[in-house]
Amino acid sequence: MHLTDEQLNEYLDNETAERAQIEEHLTACDECAARFSALKALFAEIESLPELELTQSIAARITTTPSLPARLPPSLTLTVTLQAVGALIALFFAAPIIRQYFASVLPAVSIPSFYDVLIEIQIYFAMWMRSFQSFQLPTIPTEILSLPKEIPPAILSVILLGILIIWLIGNWWLLRKRPNPLA
Amino acid sequence: MTAPTDRDLIVRARRGAAGGDAFGELVTRYQTGVFNVCYRMLHEHDAAADLAQETFMRAFDRLHTFDLEREFGPWIRRVAANLCLNYLESLKATAELDEERDTDESVRPEKQVEVKERSAQIHDALSSLPPHYRVVVELRHYQELSYDEIAAELKIPLSDVKSHLFRARKLLAEKLHAPD
Numbered sequence: 001m002h003l004t005d006e007q008l009n010e011y012l013d014n015e016t017a018e019r020a021q022i023e024e025h026l027t028a029c030d031e032c033a034a035r036f037s038a039l040k041a042l043f044a045e046i047e048s049l050p051e052l053e054l055t056q057s058i059a060a061r062i063t064t065t066p067s068l069p070a071r072l073p074p075s076l077t078l079t080v081t082l083q084a085v086g087a088l089i090a091l092f093f094a095a096p097i098i099r100q101y102f103a104s105v106l107p108a109v110s111i112p113s114f115y116d117v118l119i120e121i122q123i124y125f126a127m128w129m130r131s132f133q134s135f136q137l138p139t140i141p142t143e144i145l146s147l148p149k150e151i152p153p154a155i156l157s158v159i160l161l162g163i164l165i166i167w168l169i170g171n172w173w174l175l176r177k178r179p180n181p182l183a
Numbered sequence: 184m185t186a187p188t189d190r191d192l193i194v195r196a197r198r199g200a201a202g203g204d205a206f207g208e209l210v211t212r213y214q215t216g217v218f219n220v221c222y223r224m225l226h227e228h229d230a231a232a233d234l235a236q237e238t239f240m241r242a243f244d245r246l247h248t249f250d251l252e253r254e255f256g257p258w259i260r261r262v263a264a265n266l267c268l269n270y271l272e273s274l275k276a277t278a279e280l281d282e283e284r285d286t287d288e289s290v291r292p293e294k295q296v297e298v299k300e301r302s303a304q305i306h307d308a309l310s311s312l313p314p315h316y317r318v319v320v321e322l323r324h325y326q327e328l329s330y331d332e333i334a335a336e337l338k339i340p341l342s343d344v345k346s347h348l349f350r351a352r353k354l355l356a357e358k359l360h361a362p363d
Contacts, residue, residue: 009349013323015330042356046324049305051219055228058218058236059210062243 003032008039079170086163093156189255197246206246210239213256217263223321224267226310234270238263257326261336264321268337271314308358316351323348 003025010016026033112120187195187205189212195205217238221231242249242259249258309317322328322336330348334341 005349005353006345009345009352013330013348038356039352042352042359043324045301045305045359046320046355049223049302049325051215052222054215054218054232056232057211058214058232058239059207061236062207062210062239 002029003035005035008032008036011036012039012043076173079173082166083170086166089159090163093151093159190251193246193249193251193255196243206239206243209255213259214239216256216260220260220263220321220325221267223306223309223325224264224271224314224317226306230270234267235263238266241266260326261322261328264318264326265336268314268318271317304359308355311358312351312354316347316354319344319347320351320355 003022007016007018007022011019011022016022026036187208189209192205192209196209214235218231218235221234221238222228225231225234238259242262249255309320312320318337319333322333323330328336330341330344333344333348337344
């Protein structure tokens with residue numbers, strides 16, 4: 001009885017516990033010895049494949065990758081800071097307008113009891129349901145849109161324009177297309 | 184001054200900003216080996232270079248989970264083999280077309296004349312194998328993994344490792360020793 005292909009493969013792969021029996025058989029059986037030699041030659045042939053040399057370094061393509069952790073560039077930090085300052089300035093100038101608007105729309109703030117809140121909700125719910133019958137868009141009082149008297153409109157326009165420009169430059173900086181070092 | 188070990192470089196690379204150069208040094212050390220794994224699997228130079236690069240990118244992303252007791256070289260080459268296998272399987276339809284194309288070319292006498300060198304023949308024979316056969320040949324013959332290690336790496340049963348490997352060798356023998 002001859003050795004199976006599996007036995008020969010496992011022997012050459014050093015994955016069998018039957019080494020002694022297989023070696024004994026190979027010395028006695030010419031046919032199996034020939035199959036063994038052919039398989040061994042195939043192993044040598046597969047493993048003779050030379051390693052290719054790289055024509056272009058992969059390291060050079062990877063070390064500049066932006067995904068590697070790095071500190072933000074100073075110019076980007078400055079832009080973000082300027083945007084934050086711009087937003088604060090805008091909020092400072094808009095605060096009187098917002099305050100005036102809410103003062104005209106909402107009643108004076110008072111802390112009601114839980115019972116009052118429930119009643120209010122019921123009332124508002126009933127009003128809300130009724131409002132479907134005669135819905136119309138609210139009209140905005142024209143005096144809300146007027147600027148505070150102490151700030152000339154020209155100066156306010158310049159400030160807001162400046163904030164807008166900083167904002168646009170900052171967003172361009174953040175969203176601009178960077179060259180891909182992997183390309 | 185002695186060169187830093189792989190372990191030193193991995194620790195430095197994990198630290199972040201200053202780690203870029205350390206990881207670059209690791210890439211320099213293993214890029215040829217990883218490229219050759221990819222080339223044996225894909226048999227296409229540009230694709231092998233791209234997959235080798237992708238291997239290192241994946242390795243960098245997984246560096247924080249890398250067990251420092253393991254050797255980096257064998258690990259990165261196994262990652263490359265797995266990545267190439269996934270790539271080939273994702274391109275199964277294309278691979279089938281390639282197989283048809285290769286079959287067509289194999290009967291052309293001028294193609295037979297072109298492929299003179301034995302290494303080119305071995306590469307051709309390897310590339311003719313299905314991806315799941317190719318990867319076991321790569322892991323057994325070029326990365327010298329045991330059957331059990333291959334099974335664990337590819338998450339397949341031991342019996343599949345053996346059958347894939349033995350059939351792959353049979354196909355390679357037929358390809359390499361076929362009469363011209």
